[in-house]
Amino acid sequence: MKDDNNKDKLEEIIKKFEGNRETRERWKKIIEENKEEFQNIKSLIRKKQSELKELVIKKQVGEINEEEFLIKLEEIQNELTELEFKIYNLRLKI
Numbered sequence: 001m002k003d004d005n006n007k008d009k010l011e012e013i014i015k016k017f018e019g020n021r022e023t024r025e026r027w028k029k030i031i032e033e034n035k036e037e038f039q040n041i042k043s044l045i046r047k048k049q050s051e052l053k054e055l056v057i058k059k060q061v062g063e064i065n066e067e068e069f070l071i072k073l074e075e076i077q078n079e080l081t082e083l084e085f086k087i088y089n090l091r092l093k094i
Contacts (some may be wrong), residue, residue: 027091034090041086048080 031038055076059069 030090037090038087041083045080045083048076048083052076052080 052073055064055069055072058064059066064072
């Protein structure tokens with residue numbers, strides 16, 4: 001009986017790996033089909049991450065005050081969230 005239980009667990013693990021492989025293949029296909037859009041989104045994300053880093057540096061050296069920092073921080077975070085949603089929506093095509 002214990003062997004049957006182990007066999008069932010092993011089969012379940014194998015199914016998960018196969019499902020993950022299929023999902024990866026579909027995701028890879030979606031990326032290939034939308035390559036230009038993905039490249040644009042990735043580029044924008046990197047740009048916003050750089051802006052965020054610059055913003056933190058400006059705050060640390062005192063170039064901007066707390067209020068300016070918080071306003072710009074929220075703006076950049078909203079833009080990053082929007083870009084993440086674009087990727088998420090593409091991923092829903094899986």
